[in-house]
Amino acid sequence: MVYAARNELPGRISAPTLAAPAAEPNDTGRGDTVVAHSATLEIDERVRARRAAGQPVVHLGFGEAGLPVLPSVREVLAGAADRNAYGAVAGSVPAREAAAGYFTRRDLATDPDQVIYAPGSKALLFALLAVLDGDVVLPQPCWVSYAAQAALAGRGVIPVPIPDEAGGIPDPGRMEHALRAARAEGRVPAAVILTLPDNPTGTLAPAELVDEVCALAEREDLLIISDEIYRDLAFQQGDFHGPATVVAERTVITTGLSKATALGGYRVGLARLPAGARGMTLRTELVGVASELWSSLAAPMQEVARHVYGEPDDVVDYVGRCRRLHATVSKAVHRVFISAGTRCLEPAGGFYLYPDFAPLRGRLGGTGVAGGADLAELLLTRHGVGVLPGEAFGDDPRALRVRVATSLLYGETEDQRWQSLNSEDPLSLPWVAEPLDRLRQALAELGKR
Numbered sequence: 001m002v003y004a005a006r007n008e009l010p011g012r013i014s015a016p017t018l019a020a021p022a023a024e025p026n027d028t029g030r031g032d033t034v035v036a037h038s039a040t041l042e043i044d045e046r047v048r049a050r051r052a053a054g055q056p057v058v059h060l061g062f063g064e065a066g067l068p069v070l071p072s073v074r075e076v077l078a079g080a081a082d083r084n085a086y087g088a089v090a091g092s093v094p095a096r097e098a099a100a101g102y103f104t105r106r107d108l109a110t111d112p113d114q115v116i117y118a119p120g121s122k123a124l125l126f127a128l129l130a131v132l133d134g135d136v137v138l139p140q141p142c143w144v145s146y147a148a149q150a151a152l153a154g155r156g157v158i159p160v161p162i163p164d165e166a167g168g169i170p171d172p173g174r175m176e177h178a179l180r181a182a183r184a185e186g187r188v189p190a191a192v193i194l195t196l197p198d199n200p201t202g203t204l205a206p207a208e209l210v211d212e213v214c215a216l217a218e219r220e221d222l223l224i225i226s227d228e229i230y231r232d233l234a235f236q237q238g239d240f241h242g243p244a245t246v247v248a249e250r251t252v253i254t255t256g257l258s259k260a261t262a263l264g265g266y267r268v269g270l271a272r273l274p275a276g277a278r279g280m281t282l283r284t285e286l287v288g289v290a291s292e293l294w295s296s297l298a299a300p301m302q303e304v305a306r307h308v309y310g311e312p313d314d315v316v317d318y319v320g321r322c323r324r325l326h327a328t329v330s331k332a333v334h335r336v337f338i339s340a341g342t343r344c345l346e347p348a349g350g351f352y353l354y355p356d357f358a359p360l361r362g363r364l365g366g367t368g369v370a371g372g373a374d375l376a377e378l379l380l381t382r383h384g385v386g387v388l389p390g391e392a393f394g395d396d397p398r399a400l401r402v403r404v405a406t407s408l409l410y411g412e413t414e415d416q417r418w419q420s421l422n423s424e425d426p427l428s429l430p431w432v433a434e435p436l437d438r439l440r441q442a443l444a445e446l447g448k449r
């Protein structure tokens with residue numbers, strides 16, 4: 001069986017879909033399981049290969065925070081090198097206390113027992129899907145791995161289009177219809193995943209929509225999985241409104257150090273479970289999965305987590321600088337896409353944009369571009385711009401939408417990235433300005449040759 005994988009021509013940009021597990025064109029017929037290479041990791045490898053072959057590429061394909069390690073984090077990690085013992089599955093008490101403090105400072109009073117660490121929030125999202133008792137509602141489009149993980153865990157997906165205002169959340173009206181239809185078919189909806197702020201759209205769902213989805217989740221008795229890995233990168237921190245403040249008893253938050261503190265390779269993720277009976281049951285189930293899959297987050301990384309979630313001044317300052325840089329550069333890239341004639345919501349957090357090239361469909365007529373995958377391929381192979389097609393995020397394959405990640409524009413070297421982070425005017429730095437110019441040029445030439 002193939003799990004959420006689309007047929008792949010060698011080296012072509014392709015993607016998992018929001019389809020429930022199904023035999024797909026690349027089913028091996030051997031009854032074994034094939035999971036497609038994650039589309040985001042695949043584009044990164046293709047861009048690297050093209051660059052190694054001497055072909056310049058503006059790399060807008062990979063959601064890596066693209067910034068250097070904070071010195072205090074490096075010191076804590078080095079000092080923890082002798083932590084070689086296995087530890088508690090959920091994480092050490094000091095690391096869980098630090099995370100509880102992080103949430104409590106964000107108006108979510110948290111007991112350390114509500115916290116579980118893992119090697120990346122991705123692992124916890126999978127574990128949550130694995131212990132669900134039914135299907136999961138996903139915004140369409142949404143982050144690449146939710147649908148693939150749901151398929152791996154044997155969970156059905158109920159895709160619901162996002163509203164016009166923002167991504168990361170299903171449109172509440174359409175969600176209500178989709179739930180009714182799913183129940184009529186005998187399916188059992190059990191959860192909904194929200195992404196606040198969102199990848200792929202770079203937007204932040206407004207409070208009213210979050211409240212509507214919370215009310216619906218309450219009526220339908222759904223668990224809300226709130227993926228808040230970009231929370232500290234919401235450009236206006238005051239605009240953030242998460243479900244845990246509305247329906248605390250049914251909300252699990254996942255987060256980690258991969259984005260706001262640019263430590264993706266450290267693989268530090270955590271879940272904040274609800275207080276009370278539902279939370280304790282989930283804890284038991286998640287600890288069970290974790291104990292069989294990863295045992296615990298690596299002990300030295302738990303020390304890093306303890307340090308970062310303690311939020312000393314240098315961490316707070318660093319996250320603030322990261323947020324400002326991501327905001328400045330993603331808004332500049334947004335202006336480039338708007339000037340080129342695409343439609344695109346203004347980014348509000350993280351480091352992504354989701355332009356729609358529909359207004360340029362006429363111009364693209366002679367290129368054979370029929371959908372997002374063709375468009376991404378054309379941008380990469382003819383114009384040297386690496387992006388991911390919307391269909392990698394479960395979007396309609398015919399739509400001319402692509403996901404643009406802006407965080408690899410901060411420089412090629414550590415020194416350049418520090419300068420970008422510390423600059424009052426990062427757009428004037430040559431290593432930021434130059435790829436932006438190339439992007440402008442590429443979009444101006446699109447469809448013309």
Ligand SMILES: Cc1ncc(COP(=O)(O)O)c(C=O)c1O
Pocket residue numbers: 063119120121122123143195198199227229255256257258264267268269
């Ligand atoms: C929305 C979203 N959730 C989760 C993750 C995975 O995070 P982690 O590094 O904690 O596994 C990513 C990383 O790209 C993401 O964009």
